[in-house]
Amino acid sequence: MTELSKATHIQWQQYQIDAAARARLKGHQSTVLWFTGLSGSGKSTVANALEQELLARGVHTYLLDGDNVRHGLCADLGFSEADRRENLRRVGAVAGLMVDAGLLVLSAFISPLREQRELVKSMLPPGKFLEIYIATPLEVCEQRDVKGLYKKARAGEIAHFTGISDPYEAPLAADLVLNTAQSSLEQSVDKLLALLASKGVIV
């Protein structure tokens, strides 16, 4: 049961095939790599490059991305604190199912508040949440302005824009910190592969 549960008289159904059996079949462990950082920090670019490298190694992955999820699963949500939290709660639930299915899930969401990221972590089995902080400075993200959103936010055309008119709380104990203004895409991918190997997720 969760804080949102409305249904009563429901129980967990147990099945014979579990996450461990699926992991054995796939030859690697499942986990969530949770990328957090400002818009334009490099979450999608790094996750995309890592996923290609993992696919080449035969690792079964799925990439969950803020912009994409907001077209469907979370199309009814905006960017208020409550809506962002619900966005991330739904993503946490989906990521949990994918972890159970044996996948290595890459999630690229701003997820600006520590409480939101803690919520997602609490929804996953212990040890299945690796936090990757893309710590690219705001000045660099704004300079890149990949989608022209910072310009609009500065002009007051977008409310609640993270880093401009809405808060971003940096992780206090991320499993890995990357700054894409200082390290190349290849270096970031190498560090992530090393992290996954050190945690025993991939060999």
Ligand SMILES: Nc1ncnc2c1ncn2[C@@H]1O[C@H](COP(=O)(O)OS(=O)(=O)O)[C@@H](OP(=O)(O)O)[C@H]1O
């Ligand atoms: N107000 C505001 N603040 C931040 N971002 C905004 C906003 N409005 C639209 N966008 C676009 O939405 C993308 C972020 O969605 P997320 O689901 O990752 O956000 S959150 O985790 O729920 O905070 C984000 O994508 P990325 O640039 O890939 O981070 C933006 O393209």
Ligand SMILES: Nc1ncnc2c1ncn2[C@@H]1O[C@H](COP(=O)(O)OP(=O)(O)O)[C@@H](O)[C@H]1O
């Ligand atoms: N070393 C680097 N690593 C990742 N992205 C970089 C790097 N240098 C420049 N970039 C650029 O920064 C931008 C990051 O945008 P994006 O990946 O969409 O960020 P986010 O998903 O966090 O919003 C891209 O245009 C990418 O090409």
